[in-house]
Every structure is written in C-alpha cells, then in structure tokens.
Amino acid sequence: MGVILSGGAQRRSRRTSGASAVEGQLREEDVVAAIASIAGDRLQRRIVLGIGDDAALWQPSRSHRSAITTDMLVEGVHFTRETMTLEDAGWRAMTANASDLAAMGARPLLATVALGVPAEYALEEVRELYGGLAAAAASVGMSIVGGDLSRAPVLTIAITAVGEVRPSNLKTRAGARPGAVVAVTGDLGAARAGLDVATNRVALHSEHSAIALRAFRHPEARVAEGRFFAASANVQAMMDVSDGLSTDLHRLSIASACGAIVETVPVSAAAREAAMQTGEDPERYALAGGEDFELLVAIGPRAFAHLSRRFAARFNRPLHRVGVLRAGAGIQFRGEPLTPTGWDHFLTSS
Amino acid sequence: MGVILSGGAQRRSRRTSGASAVEGQLREEDVVAAIASIAGDRLQRRIVLGIGDDAALWQPSRSHRSAITTDMLVEGVHFTRETMTLEDAGWRAMTANASDLAAMGARPLLATVALGVPAEYALEEVRELYGGLAAAAASVGMSIVGGDLSRAPVLTIAITAVGEVRPSNLKTRAGARPGAVVAVTGDLGAARAGLDVATNRVALHSEHSAIALRAFRHPEARVAEGRFFAASANVQAMMDVSDGLSTDLHRLSIASACGAIVETVPVSAAAREAAMQTGEDPERYALAGGEDFELLVAIGPRAFAHLSRRFAARFNRPLHRVGVLRAGAGIQFRGEPLTPTGWDHFLTSS
Numbered sequence A, B: 001m002g003v004i005l006s007g008g009a010q011r012r013s014r015r016t017s018g019a020s021a022v023e024g025q026l027r028e029e030d031v032v033a034a035i036a037s038i039a040g041d042r043l044q045r046r047i048v049l050g051i052g053d054d055a056a057l058w059q060p061s062r063s064h065r066s067a068i069t070t071d072m073l074v075e076g077v078h079f080t081r082e083t084m085t086l087e088d089a090g091w092r093a094m095t096a097n098a099s100d101l102a103a104m105g106a107r108p109l110l111a112t113v114a115l116g117v118p119a120e121y122a123l124e125e126v127r128e129l130y131g132g133l134a135a136a137a138a139s140v141g142m143s144i145v146g147g148d149l150s151r152a153p154v155l156t157i158a159i160t161a162v163g164e165v166r167p168s169n170l171k172t173r174a175g176a177r178p179g180a181v182v183a184v185t186g187d188l189g190a191a192r193a194g195l196d197v198a199t200n201r202v203a204l205h206s207e208h209s210a211i212a213l214r215a216f217r218h219p220e221a222r223v224a225e226g227r228f229f230a231a232s233a234n235v236q237a238m239m240d241v242s243d244g245l246s247t248d249l250h251r252l253s254i255a256s257a258c259g260a261i262v263e264t265v266p267v268s269a270a271a272r273e274a275a276m277q278t279g280e281d282p283e284r285y286a287l288a289g290g291e292d293f294e295l296l297v298a299i300g301p302r303a304f305a306h307l308s309r310r311f312a313a314r315f316n317r318p319l320h321r322v323g324v325l326r327a328g329a330g331i332q333f334r335g336e337p338l339t340p341t342g343w344d345h346f347l348t349s350s
Helices: A028-042 A086-102 A123-139 A190-198 A206-217 A223-230 A245-255 A269-278 A282-288 A304-315 B028-042 B086-103 B123-139 B190-198 B206-217 B223-230 B245-255 B269-278 B282-288 B304-315
Strands: A047-049 A056-058 A065-074 A107-117 A143-151 A156-165 A181-184 A235-241 A259-262 A294-299 A320-326 A331-333 A336-338 B047-049 B056-058 B065-074 B107-117 B143-151 B156-165 B181-184 B235-241 B259-262 B294-299 B320-326 B331-333 B336-338
Touching: A028 A123, A028 A143, A047 A143, A056 A107, A056 A143, A065 A086, A065 B107, A065 B156, A086 A107, A086 A123, A086 A156, A086 A206, A086 A223, A086 A235, A107 A123, A107 A223, A107 B065, A107 B156, A123 A143, A123 A156, A156 B065, A156 B107, A156 B156, A181 A245, A181 A304, A190 A206, A190 A269, A190 A282, A206 A269, A223 A235, A223 A294, A223 A304, A235 A245, A245 A259, A245 A282, A245 A294, A245 A320, A245 A331, A269 A282, A294 A304, B028 B123, B028 B143, B047 B143, B056 B107, B056 B143, B065 B086, B086 B107, B086 B123, B086 B156, B086 B206, B086 B223, B086 B235, B107 B123, B107 B223, B123 B143, B123 B156, B181 B245, B181 B304, B190 B206, B190 B269, B190 B282, B206 B269, B223 B235, B223 B294, B223 B304, B235 B245, B245 B259, B245 B282, B245 B294, B245 B320, B245 B331, B269 B282, B294 B304
Parallel strands: A065 B143, A107 A143, A143 B065, A259 A331, B107 B143, B259 B331
Antiparallel strands: A047 A056, A056 B065, A065 A156, A065 B056, A107 A156, A181 A294, A181 A320, A235 A294, A259 A320, A331 A336, B047 B056, B065 B156, B107 B156, B181 B294, B181 B320, B235 B294, B259 B320, B331 B336
C-alpha cells in the first residue's frame, strides 16, 4: 500500500505535469479520500492501524490461527455491468471472500481491496463499488484496512480477507471418511437463475424473480453456519459451493480421498421455474450453476440426524442431505458417473 | 481461494462443454498444478495449511502484531513486456509488497497472489511469472500460501503480503518531530534510469547499465534495514520510497504534521549518466523517479551520527542524509517549495 490505496511500484506510464487533474480523469487523492471516508469508521477494536500507511496492523488472537484467502473478480469474466450494479459487484466480491473464510469455520476479521479502475470511470462509480464492498464487509464484521488502486483496462477487484479460527474448530476439505453424510446449507441454483433473469433469458414469477436476483446480486456468506459446524467434532470436512455442487463435491472427495454418491440435488424453486423456461435440466442449475455460497459439509453418519435438527432450529431452514461419501473415487449420480461441470474460467469463450 | 488459485465467484462467461481444454487455451488445473509445484516446497514452519483449500492458515506469533499490505500491478500501467521479462515482473511485484512490510519494521511471513492472465498466454509464461514471484518471496523468507487465478484482458498481478512486528518496534509514517534528520538507505533514481536503458532512451557505460537495469527489473526489499531501524527508539518514522522522494517525503511530513527541508538529493551515478543523455535534471530522477524501494527514515538529531555509523558498518554502504524536518508544512528545496511530483497513475496518459 503506497498511501492508502496508492498503488505499488513501477508506474511505467508517463505522468502529466504537476498534481492537477486531467480533465475528466479520476484523481488518485480524490478516490483515496472517498474510499477512506467509507472504510474508515468501521475499524474493529483489534485493528491497530488502518488505511494510510505502508501496511495495516492488527493484534491477532493468541488462541486462534489466522486464515487468509484471496479472490480476483474481473469485469467481463466474473460480472458485467449489464447484469448488476457496481454496488452489487462490490458486495459479491467481498462476500466470495467471506464465504471462503466461513468454509474454514473462521470468523472474518479484516480485508484489503486492490482495485483496477478504467480511466473512464467517474469518482461516483468508484464510490458506489466501494459502498458495496464496505457493506458486505460490515455485514460479517470485517474491517477494510487498506488496499491499492490502479488504472486497468476493465474493472478488476482483488480482495484478500483474513479471519481467525480456533485450532480445534478448523475444518478443511480433507478429513472426511466413507459413510459420511454430505449436506448443503441451502438449496442451489438460484444464483444461476438470477443471471437468467438479469439477462432477460427468463421472466419468473415475482417472488422467484426476487429470490433469484438476490442470490445472484446480493448473496450472503454463511459465516454463522460455518462457525456452527466448526464447533462440532462430527463435521469431518467443509467447503463452500462457489463453483457448482458437482465441481465442489469432486474437490471435497479428492481432498478426502473418497468417492461420493449423490442421492438428491436440492434445486431452488426459482431455478426450477427458470429451467422450465430455458428447457434445461433443473438439476444442472444446482450442479453446474455455481456461486450459491452455501456450505458443503461431510458429517459423521450417526450425528447427522441430530446435527441437522440443531441446524434447523438455529437457522430456521433445513440442512439438505445430498448423498454420502464412499470408499473409492469418483461421484455417482443415479448410477452414472458425475463429472465436474462447474465453471472453469480458463475454458470460456469471450 | 476456490481450489488453490481457482477463482472466486460468479464466472459469467459461457463455459465450453466438459472439462477438456480448448485448443491452445490455458487449463486452470494445469496452471494450478504448475504454480503449486513452484510454491509448495517453501512453506515456513508456522504455515499450518498452504495452497489447496478455501483459505490458508498460519499460527501468528503471540508477541507480535500482524501487518498486511497489498499491491496491484497491471500490464501497460506498471510494466510492459517490452522492458522486462515475466520473471522480472513477478519479482518486482513481490518485492513491492515486501518493501511495504520492511517499511513498518516487519518481518515478511507469507503472501497470496491473485493473477489475471490473458487468454493467449501459454502455461510456460505463467510459470515464468510465478518463478519470479516465488524467488522474490523466498529471498525475504515469505511463503506463497495461496491465491486466485482469472482470465483478464491484460496481465494483472495483485499480491497481498503479511508480516509481523513487535509492538515496540513498529514504525509508521507518523511520529516524526521537527528537527529529525531525514535519510534514505541508498541513492535514488537508478530504477528510473533502468527504464531509460530498457527503452533504449539512453545507452549507459556498462557498469551503470547493469546497475540501472538491476534496480529497475530486480530490486531488493530493504527488509534487514527495516528491522535494523525498527529496533531503534531513535527512528521516529519510516516508509519506503516507492513513488519518488518528493512524493514520499510529502507523505511522511503530512503524516507527522511537519514540514521538511531537503538539503541533498542522493542521485545514483547511473541516473546522473542517464540524465546527461536525456538532458533532464538528474535530481528529478531521484525526486520523481520512484520505485527505488529504499527506506526513508526520520531519526532523532542527536542519534543520527551514531546510527548512521552503525548502519554503514552493518550494511556496508552509507546512510544518506537528505535533510531535516521542521515545524510547519511543506517541503523546501534550495529555498523553493518542492511539490509532490512522483507517479500518480490516475494522471497518466495511456
């Protein structure tokens, strides 16, 4: 961090003379001031030094381990301005990071934000984006402590989030054993249906439309759910479903050296309605849709009934049983092998 | 972090069917495997979980505070492939982050790397870039513990680095008082001269040419120097010189609520030779050139002579006195006000 968000080293482009703004161009100091005013008042007690120096500082918990995760979102790859506002894009980007921390059982603590902003952007647009970032951070108790700011050909958002977890509560993708019940914290596919709504590919019943758009533009990280599972010794493995159930279940299975049998795919009602209109298989919305940010957990079989009752009582919604882990490798679904079919953005056209 | 570097949420582009690679395109799993093989074997003892899960984990020191910094480098803004190799670009990007930690007096511990890679890049190119990132991280004792990977229109490198510092040793930009001596850990302007060499704007004497190119392409973060100053109660403020001495001295002065008088600008001999050829003022190479990654320190006036002798004995090169802080505001240089004239990449053309 140069100033706050001042950008690192090696600016190779030619500078215009003096410190005055080029007509119609963003001035770094204005952007920084705008961002600092949004981020500044939300610092947690343990943040010793926030925005404004070479680095930010915090006092780590003595009894916890620290967790770190990073995600980069690129306009045209991960989002387009046609399908969501900049505030939504900021919210989603921060939520994706919080979700990764939730998946470890960690409590989110702080985040840094590196923004690449096209030259034609107005200060108001950066402020809008940052409003979404700050709101999502605050919603899970995270402080934005610093970042970087650069010009870039398309809007680029790179977030790093830090959280903390007790060593005894840590959950990873590994450690699940054959026989474990696989479950997710919510039904899946609504975010994908929301993309269909946002691109006018489908027109849903108003309640489904609102649910789908919210899942797509304003998802919630399952932080409380993650900490609930983290506290249970019967939860053998955990991760978030960010790339579609089939891809992410493959990852959990591989990390745990198991196979899996999928019995039921919990498809959101909004995704079912969207699938009816697009003619696609509704289960594909859940298996390959991605970005639902629910948690995928592997639970010891004898503990499942009790834990799912406790989950329902605590969170007012069901824990969805998806299937079971088995010895061996690969995922079976209705007697057929299920391949990973989530998003791989290195295999995309345009 | 999805897989390791698997990319966050919301991949909006259309996926090609199945998991096979599109002809000539990077496959995410190949990139991830290549990166993991470079990063994987350098984990520090305190890294509990590295690449491969939703987040990485470490055991923070109980007696230290944690420091975090982030920098984004964008091809065409911060570097071009015409002037340095991808390995150099990776080295520089990581060094910029390590330098920010050094400037707090912190010991670098770990880093995450979010890469935006254009579709036309080959796996070998990503590997080369990552080689530079990993080498620079290893050179200061940092482990790369994870990251993210996305397609992007131009190469985009967002790094976040975490370090640790004893509360008693922490140095910020604030806290310096009028009368303090301002000094830098090396002469300045060589990186800017290196850009001139790399773009064939100048042709330097071979020794100067090598020094300039090294400063530009392969700078070192002053981690040991930062910890040396951090241990001294007579060092009142510290930061790194990443945006040119005049800009960065302004920042330190403002943070410390002081003015400053610049007496001498320590210009690298390579920069002097380059300036002779370009007809520019050699001092501008040091004042506005940026990216030298030396440390700028404010030292109690009575301690300066002793501390600079100890510095010279320890690091085998002089500590350069630049000037003094004074009451008031603004920077004076030869009786004239010196304006901040470092790089502001929001004020750049192209």
